[in-house]
Amino acid sequence: MSPLERRKLLTGLAFSSPWLIGLSVFLLYPLLAALYYSLCDYSVLLPPVFVGLDNYVELFQDRLFWKSLWNTTFFALGSVGLGTFMALTLAILLNSKVKGLTFYRTAFFLPSLMPLVAGSLLWFCMYSGQGGIINTLLGKIGITGPAWLSDPNWAKVAVIFMAVWGAGHSMVIFLAGLQDVPISLYEASIIDGASWFQRLRHVTIPMISPVIYFNVVMGIIGGFQAFAQALLMFGPTTAGPPEQSTLFYVLQLYNVGFMDLRMGYASAMAWVLFLIILGLTFLATRLSKRWVSYDR
Amino acid sequence: MRLASALCALALLGSACSDRQSESNRGVRHVVYWEKWTDFEGEAMARVVDSFNAKERQHAKSQPGYRPIEVELVTISNIDQKLLIACAGGNPPDLAGVYSYMIPGYADKGALSELTERAKLVGIDRSQYVGRYYDLATHRGKLWGLPTTPASAALHWNKRLFREAGLDPETPPETLEQLDEMAEKLTKWEVTLPSGEKQIEIGYLPAVPASQKRLLQVGFLPMEPSWWTYGWGFVFGGKLLDGDQITTASPENVQAYTWLASYSKKLGVDSVHRFQSGFGSFASAQNPFLSGQLAMEIQGVWMYNFIKKFADGMLWGAAPFPAPAAHPERRGTAIADTDALVIPTGSGHPEEAWLFIQYTQRQDVMEELCLGQRKHSPLAKVSEAFYAQHPHPYIRLFREMGASANAWSAPSTGVWGEYRRELQTAADQISNLTLTPTQALGQVQNRLQISYDRDQAIFVRRQR
Numbered sequence: 001m002s003p004l005e006r007r008k009l010l011t012g013l014a015f016s017s018p019w020l021i022g023l024s025v026f027l028l029y030p031l032l033a034a035l036y037y038s039l040c041d042y043s044v045l046l047p048p049v050f051v052g053l054d055n056y057v058e059l060f061q062d063r064l065f066w067k068s069l070w071n072t073t074f075f076a077l078g079s080v081g082l083g084t085f086m087a088l089t090l091a092i093l094l095n096s097k098v099k100g101l102t103f104y105r106t107a108f109f110l111p112s113l114m115p116l117v118a119g120s121l122l123w124f125c126m127y128s129g130q131g132g133i134i135n136t137l138l139g140k141i142g143i144t145g146p147a148w149l150s151d152p153n154w155a156k157v158a159v160i161f162m163a164v165w166g167a168g169h170s171m172v173i174f175l176a177g178l179q180d181v182p183i184s185l186y187e188a189s190i191i192d193g194a195s196w197f198q199r200l201r202h203v204t205i206p207m208i209s210p211v212i213y214f215n216v217v218m219g220i221i222g223g224f225q226a227f228a229q230a231l232l233m234f235g236p237t238t239a240g241p242p243e244q245s246t247l248f249y250v251l252q253l254y255n256v257g258f259m260d261l262r263m264g265y266a267s268a269m270a271w272v273l274f275l276i277i278l279g280l281t282f283l284a285t286r287l288s289k290r291w292v293s294y295d296r
Numbered sequence: 297m298r299l300a301s302a303l304c305a306l307a308l309l310g311s312a313c314s315d316r317q318s319e320s321n322r323g324v325r326h327v328v329y330w331e332k333w334t335d336f337e338g339e340a341m342a343r344v345v346d347s348f349n350a351k352e353r354q355h356a357k358s359q360p361g362y363r364p365i366e367v368e369l370v371t372i373s374n375i376d377q378k379l380l381i382a383c384a385g386g387n388p389p390d391l392a393g394v395y396s397y398m399i400p401g402y403a404d405k406g407a408l409s410e411l412t413e414r415a416k417l418v419g420i421d422r423s424q425y426v427g428r429y430y431d432l433a434t435h436r437g438k439l440w441g442l443p444t445t446p447a448s449a450a451l452h453w454n455k456r457l458f459r460e461a462g463l464d465p466e467t468p469p470e471t472l473e474q475l476d477e478m479a480e481k482l483t484k485w486e487v488t489l490p491s492g493e494k495q496i497e498i499g500y501l502p503a504v505p506a507s508q509k510r511l512l513q514v515g516f517l518p519m520e521p522s523w524w525t526y527g528w529g530f531v532f533g534g535k536l537l538d539g540d541q542i543t544t545a546s547p548e549n550v551q552a553y554t555w556l557a558s559y560s561k562k563l564g565v566d567s568v569h570r571f572q573s574g575f576g577s578f579a580s581a582q583n584p585f586l587s588g589q590l591a592m593e594i595q596g597v598w599m600y601n602f603i604k605k606f607a608d609g610m611l612w613g614a615a616p617f618p619a620p621a622a623h624p625e626r627r628g629t630a631i632a633d634t635d636a637l638v639i640p641t642g643s644g645h646p647e648e649a650w651l652f653i654q655y656t657q658r659q660d661v662m663e664e665l666c667l668g669q670r671k672h673s674p675l676a677k678v679s680e681a682f683y684a685q686h687p688h689p690y691i692r693l694f695r696e697m698g699a700s701a702n703a704w705s706a707p708s709t710g711v712w713g714e715y716r717r718e719l720q721t722a723a724d725q726i727s728n729l730t731l732t733p734t735q736a737l738g739q740v741q742n743r744l745q746i747s748y749d750r751d752q753a754i755f756v757r758r759q760r
Contacts (some may be wrong), residue, residue, distance in 0.1 A: 044384045045405035046758060063743075102536030130574040132511060142509055152728065219301040237522070239717035240301045258377045260747075261401060 029059075034267040044257075055268035063211055065269070067244055068252040069276075074156055075248065076223025079163040083141050087167040091174035092200070112168030122160045124149070149233065152245040159229050159246060170215045177211035178204065204237035209292040217284050225250055240285035250271055269286075321338040322382035324366040325358075326649045330382075331393040332375040333669075336601075337445075340668025341393070345369045345380075348655050365648045367391070374699075379640065383407045388640035388688035391649035396432035396634050399711035401604045403435045403756045408645070409639040414650050420657065423541065426699045429634045435708050441636035442653050445673040447668055448698035449524070449596045449630035450617065450690070451475075457482055457513065457591040461498070468592075468615040470627060472531070472555070475592065479515030482591040486510045500562045505536040511563070511571040516592045518556040519572070519727050520584060524594050524631070526719035528552040530704045531619065531629045537707035537713065543747055544719070544741040545734065551735035553726045560727045568727075581606040594630065597671050600687075614690040616697065628696075632703035634674055710755075711747045718743060731746060 001009070013020075038055055040048035059065050094105050111119070126133045127148035135145030148158040185203050192201065205212070227250040230240060240247025240253050250267070257266030334340055345367045352364035372378050376398055382388045383402075388621070394402075402408050415421065422430045425443065433441040455465035461481045469475035480499055485496050487509045501509055519525055529536065530556070534548030543549070547744055561566060575589070576582020579602060584590040586607040594617055614627030638652045639646050655661060659675055663682045666673045670688050672695040683692060695704060706712045722736035731739075 041754070043405050043754060044380055045407045066636070126575045130570050132573070147566065147573045150569035150573050152409070152724075152730070161656065181545070237717070237720055239720040241522075241720065241724055242337050243728060245728060255714070255717065258380065258719075260381065260711065 004247045022203045034270050037264050038095060038267035038271050042267070043261045047240050048264060055265045056240065058265070059268050059272065064244070064247065064252055066231060068240075068247045068249045071156060071240070071247055072224055072226060072249040075160060075163075075241075076220055078160040079226075080216060080219035080224050082160060083164045083167045083170060083219060084212065086164050087170035087215065088174050088212070090171045091178055092169070092173070092204070094175055095178045108171060110166040112166045114166070115151070116228050119162065119166065119234060120229065123158070123165070127158055127239070151243055152243040153232070154260065155242055155245045158276075160227075162229060162233070163223075170219070173211055173215060175206065177208035181207040206293045209288075210294060213284065213288045213292045217281055218279050220284070221277055224280075225274060226252055227254065310460045310707060311423075323363050325645055325648045327365055327367045327391055327650070327652060328371050328389040329367050329391040329393070329643050329649075330372045330375060330379065330389040332371055332395075333393070334371055334373075335729050338369075338371055338550075340370055340665055344656060344665050344669060347661070348652055351655075352379060354484060355749075359459070365645075365651060367652050380407075383640050383642065387641055388642050390556050390639070390643040390645045392638055392640055393635055394441070394638055396441075396443075396636050397706045397712050399433060399440050399636065399638065399705065400639070400641075400712070402433045402710045403438070403440045404710050404751070406514060406758065407641055407650075408440045409641055409643065409646055410438050410440060411442070411639070411650070411653075415439050415442070415689065418654060420654070424657075424676050426674050426676060426695075428632050428698060428703050428705060431633050432632075432705055433636045433638075436674055441638035442657055443634040444656060444662075445669045445671045446632065446634035446674040446698055447596045447598060447671060448632045448694045449594050450616060450628075450693055450697050451592060451597045452585060452599055452612060452614050452621060453587070453592045454588060455613055455679045457588060461515075461591075461696045462468065465611070467612070469614060469618045471621040471624070472618050473621050476558075479559075480562075482513065482515030483511070484513040486512050486517055502562070506564050506566045509567065511567050513588070514563070514584075514590055516559070516573065517568070517572075517590060518559055518562075519531075519568075519576065519589065519723065520575075520593050522720070522723075525556075525723035526716055527631055527704070528556055528723075530702075531617065531626065533626065537748075538717075540748070540752065542715075542741050542744045544735040544744065549737055553723070553737060557726050557729060557733060560729055565728055578602075578605075582662050585732055586610065596631075597688065597691070600690070601670055614693055616693070629702040629704065630697050632698040632705055709748060710751045711744065713739075714747055715744050 005218065037048055039050060040051060041051045041054070042048035090108050094108065096103065098104075114122075128135070132145075132148075133150070138145040146154045148154050181204060186199060189199050189203050189281045226248045230251050231238065231244040231249050234241050234246050238251055238259065240251055250273070253266050253269045253273070256269065302662065306318075315636050323419070326373060329345070331341055347366075350365055351520050352366065356362045356364040370380060375392065375394060379388065379392055379394065379398075379402075388407075397727040399408065403410075420442070424430075426446070429443040429446045433443055451468055453468050458465040463477075463478055469478050485497050485501055485504075486494050487501070487504055488494055489508075495511075496512070497504075518528060526536075529544075529549035529552045532548045534546050534552055535543050536549075537543065563571075571589075574582045574735060576587075581587060583602065583606065585593050585595070585599075586602065598613075603612060617630050619626035620627060637656060639649045639653070643649055656665065657675070658680065659673075659677055662673050662675050663679060667682060667685060670680075671684070672691050673682065678695070707715070709715070718740045722731075725731040725736045729755070730736075
């Protein structure tokens, strides 16, 4: 390597060093440390003791691991599925040329700006079984609404609805994608006699499929890390009431690591979650080759 | 460039050392004290800290060369987790105010300094305290902290609702059977008649379908407040831990939770869910007891503060919690708990922190603190002036409840956090009639015995 090349290399490394240092200190080290601790009996206050795969073996036999995984999967699938559908529907509606469009766009985007704590309190009041606005409105059309937050069959659904309410960010991304679809394609399909639904099915969806793919992957990653919603809506207990129906995976991880001082076990949980998210993202990427179109 | 880097490094080093330098410059011994209290409770402790610091400064003036102690009170939220991180990182505060349930877990893992010898040297022992509160600061026969402000619980009842129901507002129930009977008379529904008309009815109304009735007021709900639900077994003579055995599914505990389930059967699970979901948060005017939706409940000494704040003028009373008629000696069964001051291992000033703890244990100082926090004193000796000045009308009762043989506390084990969560879930399952008490409590017992044994094994390994 010539002195000039070495100098260039050093300059390059110096400029990228903030990112490299950040990645190593705040991502790589915690990741590897957690991997090591997951193989240890580590109570935080005492030095870790190596126990091999014991934590993983215990994890797969733990009722609460499976319970929290099921709760989280239900929430992630529900919030990603419903959230994507709602965000896409709203984006398509907001992409049309109607009067007061700016107002509607702002109105639908606003909930996603609401801080999680304030939003949770608002939904807490709306979900009230007696006198809450949701059940009052349901009552007007002759439906007896459930006790959203006290009934174990409805508590998770209630959290999903709250998550969908904040789908404004996805909606804006979809809207940007929709506005990027060439008009010529719509014109060609109209000339060919395509109906509105056919245009949606064969032009719009394929053209914005990369955006859908992006939102779904980000939604899955976020959904599997659900934590604050359950704590805010059902706290101060972290037991995931009612009947552990809102005991999400990260909440259980928090319980085990910070409340029960079993950081080794919590690290094993964190690694399993990491692998699950990695696997799902990989799966989505593989599937994307079949349905995501990058043609322009 | 090099010069700039060197200057930056020096500046960083300088700021890191500044604390120590300023401490020695001022000639004080600086004690960092983490405490969880805020609002008037935090202010009460701040006054104690100020008076200690003033006393120290005074002492330094009269004795040249004496380096006074300066306690710095730092308010910390979620102290259970932040103290854990600070201890693990090797940078704990010199002194911390903790919940007593934290002591066993921290002590077993070597995160607290033992105070047994220190206490013995200055003549502090159990006889100077309400025994239970002192015991809460001990674990495995050793002393790890000293109590500050304690709490105990009792039955609270709404006198207005009693009068409206035709009950004597000055006579609370003494037995569980009386409580059940009164609760029925205090339960009020809005019933929708086939004609669409609505009328108010009293009692449990088992013949009316849930869709045609709506709870307006309940006499008593064992699931309210939710933090107490793990304690019902004690009213029936049950225990949660007996020696090294987790005893959640004992016959006494099963009997207690069967009683709990009886309310769901009488009121209907759906009706209770709907009613409960209309409750506001504890610290609000929508708290069911404060809003008059719930006539009786078990609550702690702190409830007075919330009544004053959110329902001033409410007519209420407090009495020992009723016992089953067959066991009148169990009347007054309730939780007794305390906050405690501890010195984390790794404290930079353990001697100075101990001197501050000692100061707080003086009768006059403790009474000032407890008066400020509107609680009772954990000390055996209490002045009449303390009671005379105390704003809480039932403060003597709460003191008696804490001192009573029927008072109970969280089992002294590092797995209490998990135990409490599991019991909360079991109570949910039982009150929702999803599982029978035997099934739900059996699940808890099996799980917790494993956790308890594991925790013991960690302790034994550390001892080796």
